[in-house]
Amino acid sequence: MAILQILQYPDERLHTVAKKVEKVDEKTRKLVRDMAETMYAAPGVGLAATQVDVHERIIVLDISETHDDLMVLINPEILSASGEQLGEEGCLSVPGIYETVRRSNNITVRALDEKGEPFTVEAEGFLAVCIQHEMDHLQGKVFVEYLSQLKQTRLRAKLKKRRREAL
Ligand code: GNR
Ligand code: NI
Numbered sequence: 001m002a003i004l005q006i007l008q009y010p011d012e013r014l015h016t017v018a019k020k021v022e023k024v025d026e027k028t029r030k031l032v033r034d035m036a037e038t039m040y041a042a043p044g045v046g047l048a049a050t051q052v053d054v055h056e057r058i059i060v061l062d063i064s065e066t067h068d069d070l071m072v073l074i075n076p077e078i079l080s081a082s083g084e085q086l087g088e089e090g091c092l093s094v095p096g097i098y099e100t101v102r103r104s105n106n107i108t109v110r111a112l113d114e115k116g117e118p119f120t121v122e123a124e125g126f127l128a129v130c131i132q133h134e135m136d137h138l139q140g141k142v143f144v145e146y147l148s149q150l151k152q153t154r155l156r157a158k159l160k161k162r163r164r165e166a167l
Contacts (some may be wrong), residue, residue, distance in 0.1 A: 004038045004052040007096045010156060015140040018048075023072050024116030028058070032072050032114050035060045040067055040116030044092045046130045051093050059111075061132040064129055071121070073111040076135055079099045079120070081110045087129050089143045095163075097155060101146050103132050 007014050021028060039047040039060055051057040059073040059146060083105030090098045106124045109131055111141055113119055123131055133143055 001037045002034045003041050004034055006038065006042070006047075006051050006092050007053055009037060009091070009142050009144065009159070011093075014050060014093055014137070014142055016050060017056045017140045018050055018057045018138040021056050021058060021112070024074055024114065025114055026161065028056075028074070029114050031056075031058060032060060036062075037069055039092075043067075046134045048134045050137040050140065051127075052102055057138050059131070059138070060126075061130055061134065063130060066069070072114045073109065073121075073131070073134070074116075076109050076111040076131070076138075078107055078135070079110055080106075082106045082122075085125065087126065087130070089129065089133060091133070092144055093137075094144055094155075094159075097144065097159075099144065099147055099151070101129075101133075101143055103129050109147050112137060 020053040034050060035047050035049065038052060045063045046061040049056050057075045059076060062069050081104035084102060085105040086100050086102050088098050089101045105128060107128045108120060108122050110118060110120045144152060
Protein backbone atom coordinates (compact mmCIF):
# COMPACT_ATOMS: atom_id res chain seq x y z
CA MET A 1 0.00 0.00 0.00
CA ALA A 2 1.06 3.59 -0.37
CA ILE A 3 0.10 7.02 0.82
CA LEU A 4 -0.51 9.26 -2.16
CA GLN A 5 0.12 12.99 -2.40
CA ILE A 6 -3.05 15.12 -2.23
CA LEU A 7 -3.23 18.08 -4.60
CA GLN A 8 -3.65 21.43 -2.85
CA TYR A 9 -6.03 24.17 -3.99
CA PRO A 10 -5.44 26.23 -6.08
CA ASP A 11 -3.96 23.61 -8.39
CA GLU A 12 -5.19 23.50 -11.99
CA ARG A 13 -5.27 19.70 -11.92
CA LEU A 14 -8.13 19.82 -9.38
CA HIS A 15 -10.29 21.17 -12.21
CA THR A 16 -9.77 18.13 -14.47
CA VAL A 17 -12.96 16.23 -15.37
CA ALA A 18 -12.51 12.53 -14.56
CA LYS A 19 -13.19 9.77 -17.10
CA LYS A 20 -15.40 6.75 -16.63
CA VAL A 21 -13.63 3.55 -15.50
CA GLU A 22 -14.03 1.13 -18.43
CA LYS A 23 -12.90 -1.96 -16.59
CA VAL A 24 -12.65 -2.54 -12.85
CA ASP A 25 -9.46 -4.58 -12.62
CA GLU A 26 -6.49 -5.25 -10.33
CA LYS A 27 -5.03 -1.82 -11.15
CA THR A 28 -8.29 -0.16 -10.09
CA ARG A 29 -8.31 -2.17 -6.86
CA LYS A 30 -4.73 -1.17 -6.05
CA LEU A 31 -5.62 2.49 -6.56
CA VAL A 32 -8.70 2.04 -4.32
CA ARG A 33 -6.52 0.53 -1.56
CA ASP A 34 -3.98 3.34 -1.82
CA MET A 35 -6.75 5.97 -1.82
CA ALA A 36 -8.30 4.41 1.30
CA GLU A 37 -4.94 4.36 3.07
CA THR A 38 -4.37 7.99 2.07
CA MET A 39 -7.85 9.01 3.30
CA TYR A 40 -7.46 7.25 6.68
CA ALA A 41 -3.96 8.67 7.19
CA ALA A 42 -4.98 12.26 6.40
CA PRO A 43 -7.46 11.75 8.18
CA GLY A 44 -10.53 12.43 6.08
CA VAL A 45 -13.99 11.00 5.53
CA GLY A 46 -13.72 10.81 1.76
CA LEU A 47 -11.31 11.08 -1.15
CA ALA A 48 -11.83 11.41 -4.89
CA ALA A 49 -9.22 10.12 -7.36
CA THR A 50 -8.97 13.66 -8.76
CA GLN A 51 -7.34 14.74 -5.48
CA VAL A 52 -4.47 12.29 -6.00
CA ASP A 53 -4.10 13.38 -9.64
CA VAL A 54 -5.77 10.30 -11.14
CA HIS A 55 -8.58 11.44 -13.41
CA GLU A 56 -10.91 8.46 -13.24
CA ARG A 57 -14.37 8.31 -11.63
CA ILE A 58 -13.37 6.66 -8.33
CA ILE A 59 -14.35 7.68 -4.78
CA VAL A 60 -13.62 6.20 -1.36
CA LEU A 61 -15.64 7.19 1.72
CA ASP A 62 -15.81 6.22 5.37
CA ILE A 63 -17.82 8.37 7.74
CA SER A 64 -17.65 5.85 10.63
CA GLU A 65 -15.69 6.78 13.76
CA THR A 66 -14.13 3.33 13.81
CA HIS A 67 -12.68 3.56 10.26
CA ASP A 68 -14.11 0.17 9.37
CA ASP A 69 -16.93 1.05 6.97
CA LEU A 70 -15.23 1.77 3.66
CA MET A 71 -17.50 2.58 0.73
CA VAL A 72 -16.09 2.48 -2.80
CA LEU A 73 -17.98 4.25 -5.58
CA ILE A 74 -16.80 3.70 -9.14
CA ASN A 75 -18.60 5.56 -11.97
CA PRO A 76 -21.17 7.01 -9.51
CA GLU A 77 -24.38 8.49 -10.89
CA ILE A 78 -27.05 10.38 -8.99
CA LEU A 79 -30.42 8.79 -9.80
CA SER A 80 -32.46 11.21 -7.69
CA ALA A 81 -31.97 14.06 -5.27
CA SER A 82 -34.36 15.88 -2.95
CA GLY A 83 -34.49 18.26 -0.02
CA GLU A 84 -31.89 20.75 1.09
CA GLN A 85 -29.39 21.00 3.90
CA LEU A 86 -26.72 23.48 4.95
CA GLY A 87 -23.53 22.04 6.38
CA GLU A 88 -19.97 23.03 7.23
CA GLU A 89 -17.58 21.48 4.76
CA GLY A 90 -13.86 21.03 4.72
CA CYS A 91 -11.57 19.47 2.12
CA LEU A 92 -8.21 17.73 2.25
CA SER A 93 -7.26 19.82 -0.80
CA VAL A 94 -8.08 23.07 1.08
CA PRO A 95 -6.77 22.34 4.59
CA GLY A 96 -7.95 24.48 7.50
CA ILE A 97 -10.83 26.09 5.61
CA TYR A 98 -14.41 25.35 6.69
CA GLU A 99 -17.40 26.95 5.00
CA THR A 100 -21.14 26.38 4.83
CA VAL A 101 -22.45 24.79 1.63
CA ARG A 102 -26.03 24.07 0.53
CA ARG A 103 -26.57 20.49 -0.70
CA SER A 104 -29.39 18.04 -1.41
CA ASN A 105 -30.46 16.26 1.79
CA ASN A 106 -31.40 12.94 0.15
CA ILE A 107 -29.74 11.29 -2.82
CA THR A 108 -29.92 7.92 -4.50
CA VAL A 109 -26.66 6.94 -6.15
CA ARG A 110 -25.81 4.04 -8.41
CA ALA A 111 -22.19 2.94 -8.73
CA LEU A 112 -19.89 -0.04 -9.11
CA ASP A 113 -18.01 -1.49 -6.14
CA GLU A 114 -14.35 -2.59 -6.26
CA LYS A 115 -15.40 -5.91 -7.78
CA GLY A 116 -17.18 -4.11 -10.60
CA GLU A 117 -20.61 -5.09 -9.22
CA PRO A 118 -23.34 -2.46 -9.52
CA PHE A 119 -25.15 -1.31 -6.37
CA THR A 120 -27.46 1.48 -5.29
CA VAL A 121 -27.11 3.52 -2.11
CA GLU A 122 -29.67 5.83 -0.54
CA ALA A 123 -27.91 8.50 1.47
CA GLU A 124 -29.13 11.36 3.63
CA GLY A 125 -27.58 14.01 5.84
CA PHE A 126 -23.81 13.95 6.24
CA LEU A 127 -23.26 10.88 4.04
CA ALA A 128 -25.20 12.61 1.26
CA VAL A 129 -23.02 15.72 1.72
CA CYS A 130 -19.85 13.66 1.45
CA ILE A 131 -20.95 11.82 -1.69
CA GLN A 132 -21.93 15.11 -3.38
CA HIS A 133 -18.63 16.71 -2.29
CA GLU A 134 -16.64 13.80 -3.78
CA MET A 135 -18.71 13.67 -6.97
CA ASP A 136 -18.01 17.40 -7.44
CA HIS A 137 -14.26 16.63 -7.31
CA LEU A 138 -14.73 14.16 -10.19
CA GLN A 139 -16.28 17.02 -12.18
CA GLY A 140 -13.30 19.24 -11.37
CA LYS A 141 -15.18 21.24 -8.76
CA VAL A 142 -13.86 22.17 -5.31
CA PHE A 143 -16.39 23.18 -2.56
CA VAL A 144 -14.94 26.70 -2.25
CA GLU A 145 -16.32 27.40 -5.75
CA TYR A 146 -19.78 27.62 -4.13
CA LEU A 147 -18.62 30.67 -2.15
CA SER A 148 -19.07 34.25 -3.34
CA GLN A 149 -16.36 35.65 -5.62
CA LEU A 150 -15.31 37.99 -2.80
CA LYS A 151 -14.84 35.06 -0.39
CA GLN A 152 -12.91 33.09 -3.03
CA THR A 153 -10.56 36.01 -3.69
CA ARG A 154 -9.94 36.43 0.07
CA LEU A 155 -9.41 32.70 0.42
CA ARG A 156 -6.79 32.57 -2.35
CA ALA A 157 -4.94 35.51 -0.74
CA LYS A 158 -5.04 33.76 2.64
CA LEU A 159 -3.70 30.49 1.19
CA LYS A 160 -0.91 32.34 -0.64
CA LYS A 161 0.11 34.12 2.55
CA ARG A 162 0.01 30.88 4.51
CA ARG A 163 2.20 29.16 1.93
CA ARG A 164 4.67 32.05 1.92
CA GLU A 165 4.97 31.84 5.70
CA ALA A 166 5.35 28.07 5.60
CA LEU A 167 8.50 28.32 3.47
O1 GNR B 1 -12.55 14.88 5.32
C1 GNR B 1 -13.45 15.55 4.81
N1 GNR B 1 -14.42 16.06 5.60
C2 GNR B 1 -15.56 16.67 5.10
C3 GNR B 1 -16.35 17.39 5.99
C4 GNR B 1 -17.51 17.99 5.57
C5 GNR B 1 -17.90 17.86 4.26
C6 GNR B 1 -17.13 17.16 3.35
C7 GNR B 1 -15.96 16.56 3.77
S1 GNR B 1 -15.01 15.64 2.66
C8 GNR B 1 -13.42 15.81 3.36
C9 GNR B 1 -12.40 14.97 2.62
C10 GNR B 1 -12.25 15.51 1.22
O2 GNR B 1 -11.70 16.52 0.94
N2 GNR B 1 -12.82 14.83 0.26
O3 GNR B 1 -12.80 15.29 -1.00
NI1 NI C 1 -12.61 17.42 -0.89
